[in-house]
Amino acid sequence: xxxxxxxxxxxxxxxxxxxxxxxPSCERFIGPADVCPYCDCDSARSPWWRHLRMVALCLAVGGxxxxxxxxxxxVPERVEIRCVGPAMQYGWVRIEGTLVERPLMRQESxxxxxxxFWVDDGTGxxxxxxxxxxxxELYRDGRLNRxxxxxxxxxxxxxxxxxxxxxxVLHDAHLAPAIxxxxxxxxx
Numbered sequence: 001x002x003x004x005x006x007x008x009x010x011x012x013x014x015x016x017x018x019x020x021x022x023x024p025s026c027e028r029f030i031g032p033a034d035v036c037p038y039c040d041c042d043s044a045r046s047p048w049w050r051h052l053r054m055v056a057l058c059l060a061v062g063g064x065x066x067x068x069x070x071x072x073x074x075v076p077e078r079v080e081i082r083c084v085g086p087a088m089q090y091g092w093v094r095i096e097g098t099l100v101e102r103p104l105m106r107q108e109s110x111x112x113x114x115x116x117f118w119v120d121d122g123t124g125x126x127x128x129x130x131x132x133x134x135x136x137e138l139y140r141d142g143r144l145n146r147x148x149x150x151x152x153x154x155x156x157x158x159x160x161x162x163x164x165x166x167x168x169v170l171h172d173a174h175l176a177p178a179i180x181x182x183x184x185x186x187x188x
Contacts, residue, residue, distance in 0.1 A: 076154060082123035084165045088157045093167065096152050096178045097121035103144045105135075115139050119151060127160065128153055130169040137172040150178035 023030050025041035034043050034050065076092040084093060103117035115135040118125050130138055138144055143151070154174040155167040169175050 080123040081119070081121045081126045084124075084126060084157055084167070086159060086163070086165065088165065089159055091157050092154065093157055094152070094154045095119065095121060095126070095167065096150065097126075099144065099147055099149050099151055100125065102147055103139070105139055115144065117144060119153065127164075127166040128155065128169060128175075129166060130172075130175075134169060134172050138169070138175060141172075143175060143177070152176045152178040 021029055021031055023036035023039060023041055023043065026036060026039045028036065028038050030036050030038075030043065035041070036043065076094045078094045078096060081095055081097060084095070097119035098121070100118045100120045103115050105116075106114040113135060114129070114131045115138055116127060116129040119128050143149075152175075153167060153169060155169045157165055158168055160166045
């Protein structure tokens, strides 16, 4: 028994009935392809379909780029430490609190490789950490030298080995001295 060398000319039973689905040269079913895989003949489709596909692709990529740019410029809301939990993992948060003890530092060569410290905002305590060049910059410029100083911290929430949330500072600009606000009656 010999196998047929040509594939069937007709589309599968569940394919939509359309003349555009067949090659204009060899009349085989090619589906949505622009070029026949059997004879390399260009399909008889209108060129505007190709342009429409390219426009759709450009709009999709452009939309994703705009969405990414908008997300990068968004400042996360300030939250209380007691609200930071496991459901916020990999989320960006902004906290304001007091440095409660001197930071723990692991040093490799002359630069700090790891800095960790505890911050308290009155509702709870959370561990904040940074590594690599960010840790070196934070330790070098002295932002973490004074216990009791108020800090404004933006970072990514992660879970520690003890299953407690912690915040990773990914850029040294995300840790700054907190701006004190007047808490007098009538002020917002």
